[in-house]
Amino acid sequence: MYAAWTAKHKPRSLSEVVGNREAIQEIVRWVKSWDRGVPRQRAAFLYGPPGVGKTVCVESLANDLNMELVEKNASDYRTEEAVQRFAGLASQYGTLFGRKRLILFDELDGITGTEDRGGLRAITSIVKTAMCPVVLIANNAYDPRFSALRNYCLLIEFRKPPIVEVVKHLRRVCVREGIEAEENALRFIAQRSEGDVRSAVNDLQALGQGKKRLTYEDVSWLAFRDRKEAIFDVLRLIFYAKSCEAAKKAMDMTDVDPDMLFEWIYENAPHQLQDLHDLAKAMDALAVADLYRGRIKSTQDWKLTRYVVDFMTAGVAMAREKPTLGWVPFRFPERIRMLSRTKQERELRSQIGMKVRRRCHISSVRAVKEVLPYLRIIFESNTEMAASIAEWLDLDEAMVEYLAGGKARTIMKHLG
Amino acid sequence: MSVGLWTEKYRPSSLDEMVDQKDIVERLKSFVEARNIPHCIFAGPPGTGKTTAALCLAHDLYGEGYREHLMELNASDERGINVVRETVKTFARIRSIGEIPFKIMILDEADNMTSDAQQALRRTMERFTETCRFILIANYSGKIIEPIQSRCAPFRFTYLPKEDLVNRLRYIAEQEGARVWDEGIDAVLEVSEGDLRRVINTLQAAASMSKPIDSETVYSVIGRANPVDVREMIILAMKGDFLGARERLREMILKYGVAGSDIIRQIHIEIFRLEVPERWKIKLADAVGEIDFRLVQGADEEVQLSALLAKLVEAGYEMRRSV
Numbered sequence: 001m002y003a004a005w006t007a008k009h010k011p012r013s014l015s016e017v018v019g020n021r022e023a024i025q026e027i028v029r030w031v032k033s034w035d036r037g038v039p040r041q042r043a044a045f046l047y048g049p050p051g052v053g054k055t056v057c058v059e060s061l062a063n064d065l066n067m068e069l070v071e072k073n074a075s076d077y078r079t080e081e082a083v084q085r086f087a088g089l090a091s092q093y094g095t096l097f098g099r100k101r102l103i104l105f106d107e108l109d110g111i112t113g114t115e116d117r118g119g120l121r122a123i124t125s126i127v128k129t130a131m132c133p134v135v136l137i138a139n140n141a142y143d144p145r146f147s148a149l150r151n152y153c154l155l156i157e158f159r160k161p162p163i164v165e166v167v168k169h170l171r172r173v174c175v176r177e178g179i180e181a182e183e184n185a186l187r188f189i190a191q192r193s194e195g196d197v198r199s200a201v202n203d204l205q206a207l208g209q210g211k212k213r214l215t216y217e218d219v220s221w222l223a224f225r226d227r228k229e230a231i232f233d234v235l236r237l238i239f240y241a242k243s244c245e246a247a248k249k250a251m252d253m254t255d256v257d258p259d260m261l262f263e264w265i266y267e268n269a270p271h272q273l274q275d276l277h278d279l280a281k282a283m284d285a286l287a288v289a290d291l292y293r294g295r296i297k298s299t300q301d302w303k304l305t306r307y308v309v310d311f312m313t314a315g316v317a318m319a320r321e322k323p324t325l326g327w328v329p330f331r332f333p334e335r336i337r338m339l340s341r342t343k344q345e346r347e348l349r350s351q352i353g354m355k356v357r358r359r360c361h362i363s364s365v366r367a368v369k370e371v372l373p374y375l376r377i378i379f380e381s382n383t384e385m386a387a388s389i390a391e392w393l394d395l396d397e398a399m400v401e402y403l404a405g406g407k408a409r410t411i412m413k414h415l416g
Numbered sequence: 417m418s419v420g421l422w423t424e425k426y427r428p429s430s431l432d433e434m435v436d437q438k439d440i441v442e443r444l445k446s447f448v449e450a451r452n453i454p455h456c457i458f459a460g461p462p463g464t465g466k467t468t469a470a471l472c473l474a475h476d477l478y479g480e481g482y483r484e485h486l487m488e489l490n491a492s493d494e495r496g497i498n499v500v501r502e503t504v505k506t507f508a509r510i511r512s513i514g515e516i517p518f519k520i521m522i523l524d525e526a527d528n529m530t531s532d533a534q535q536a537l538r539r540t541m542e543r544f545t546e547t548c549r550f551i552l553i554a555n556y557s558g559k560i561i562e563p564i565q566s567r568c569a570p571f572r573f574t575y576l577p578k579e580d581l582v583n584r585l586r587y588i589a590e591q592e593g594a595r596v597w598d599e600g601i602d603a604v605l606e607v608s609e610g611d612l613r614r615v616i617n618t619l620q621a622a623a624s625m626s627k628p629i630d631s632e633t634v635y636s637v638i639g640r641a642n643p644v645d646v647r648e649m650i651i652l653a654m655k656g657d658f659l660g661a662r663e664r665l666r667e668m669i670l671k672y673g674v675a676g677s678d679i680i681r682q683i684h685i686e687i688f689r690l691e692v693p694e695r696w697k698i699k700l701a702d703a704v705g706e707i708d709f710r711l712v713q714g715a716d717e718e719v720q721l722s723a724l725l726a727k728l729v730e731a732g733y734e735m736r737r738s739v
Contacts, residue, residue: 270658276733280726287723294714342670349673360424361467363492363525368673373641374617382624392420
């Protein structure tokens with residue numbers, strides 16, 4: 001149930017592998033050439049950055065051509081002796097039952113000089129004499145350790161797939177998991193992964209598992225995951241600054257959006273300032289900073305931004321008179337998470353407000369405030385009345401469910 | 417069982433059906449007789465019949481097809497200057513076909529219009545007087561700019577008298593076959609603040625529980641319709657639990673969608689009900705007022721209100737120390 005999506009949704013066939021069409025064609029051509037006798041190069045050396053589909057490509061290839069895949073990777077011992085034991089397999093073209101064999105040495109970068117003594121030499125000698133296709137995989141084929149080996153290999157480079165390809169793959173995964181995802185949410189994940197499909201799928205799982213919808217808001221806070229350390233440094237400087245200057249300078253250390261930094265400070269102030277007078281002062285400084293934000297919004301006078309910065313940094317720093325006892329960890333702004341969690345609810349609410357407005361001659365804002373609470377009571381306690389109102393207001397199923405909770409199904413049945 | 421919401425079902429459709437606001441209704445009827453109306457401002461508290469009066473007026477003037485001659489805009493939803501420049505103007509400039517040469521534009525919640533939009537409106541009202549008459553509806557006419565006020569006939573709607581509310585309640589309950597005890601009616605009125613819409617909504621929600629309506633049913637409706645316990649939040653803060661209080665605040669704003677202005681209004685009421693020394697109440701009211709003002713200036717509700725909570729924490733501490 002909770003399998004890693006990278007494994008669960010791994011391509012099973014070459015047609016599903018993301019990007020790298022040329023490299024794939026080249027390796028297929030080379031494997032097929034074995035049918036006409038042993039080719040000049042008995043090994044293919046696939047190289048490229050992590051997560052671009054090298055291993056997946058070989059596995060899919062074996063699957064598509066119905067070959068037996070024999071694999072050694074970094075988790076296996078790869079000493080000279082161990083590899084030589086393995087070599088027997090490589091000395092014959094097919095298996096007993098006629099299935100052709102494909103030998104894979106994965107994660108060659110991980111071969112160590114001490115633990116795997118002589119391993120590379122043994123691999124080289126296998127490659128020289130192999131009677132079946134051998135595939136080598138590493139991130140960097142031009143590592144000096146591979147210089148002898150490289151001469152006997154067909155070098156095939158794997159590149160980062162374009163963003164659109166990654167998005168397509170993520171979309172496929174979402175469809176299979178029954179997630180409805182916003183295009184720009186997937187694009188954001190893809191872009192951030194910089195062509196590493198595996199990490200993109202991992203991120204997708206972390207953000208999307210168990211959800212029905214994935215929005216841009218859901219994923220955008222990923223950005224902070226990477227820069228969390230940087231933010232923590234800035235927060236420390238602000239909360240513990242001794243001078244206004246120092247607190248204000250901390251702002252320049254980060255490229256975090258000031259509104260976002262505000263949220264971090266706002267969330268953490270009550271935890272970092274333990275004295276209640278200090279806290280009241282700090283919260284007031286934040287409120288004043290926020291007031292300037294409001295003024296900027298209504299006047300579009302952006303030069304007022306400097307006062308926002310003054311109060312959210314120096315104002316908070318100067319609020320402290322008593323030291324904080326012990327070490328208090330920083331927390332992620334809960335409000336941001338709540339905002340994105342409740343986004344759907346809020347949207348639904350205002351949609352119902354619009355429906356009420358059409359019928360009741362009041363603004364949708366007031367409808368949400370003044371009518372919706374009563375609707376909720378009626379929908380929870382009287383299916384018949386609820387059904388008639390739902391019909392009259394032209395509510396859809398999601399709206400009925402929002403108002404009625406568990407009773408929604410009976411109400412919908414009433415509506416037919 | 418009836419269809420839809422009772423507030424709409426029992427909304428009078430003609431001026432003759434309106435039992436309240438007698439003076440106003442009489443004046444409006446004289447407009448109908450003269451087949452002419454000036455620009456109007458209907459001002460007064462919520463649920464006192466302003467929108468109903470405007471709709472009835474249009475109905476009596478144009479007859480059953482009155483919707484074709486009428487546009488209703490709600491300034492809370494569409495309050496920008498562009499709405500005035502585009503939607504309002506387009507509607508206002510085109511002459512009505514029929515016996516009466518002008519159309520009616522109802523601008524509901526007009527006190528929520530930005531002052532830019534109001535300025536733009538002023539010219540439109542003047543230029544297109546021949547083809548369009550405006551009815552501006554507002555809680556406070558003071559929020560409507562002077563030049564517009566001077567172009568309009570003012571109508572001040574007042575709170576409905578208690579016996580009219582009772583009669584209306586009884587009438588609707590009878591029509592709907594809902595049984596209401598006297599104590600139920602008293603309870604509804606107690607919390608209605610003279611707002612007929614709220615009275616009827618409360619009645620319908622209570623009736624939906626399908627039993628004779630007593631005061632207990634009404635109180636449970638009211639409790640469920642206001643899931644927000646502002647008093648509890650204040651007490652938490654004054655006991656020193658800032659984080660707990662902020663959590664409550666977040667729930668109100670994000671989960672239940674309560675407007676910051678409503679929360680602050682309730683805080684203001686609760687402050688004076690607190691069992692604290694009298695001189696503190698006025699100090700706290702000052703702090704509340706400052707936050708209220710900031711919200712008007714466009715500041716963030718949660719941030720401002722939590723600054724207020726931090727002040728309450730401080731105040732609670734000071735009070736305990738001085739005892």
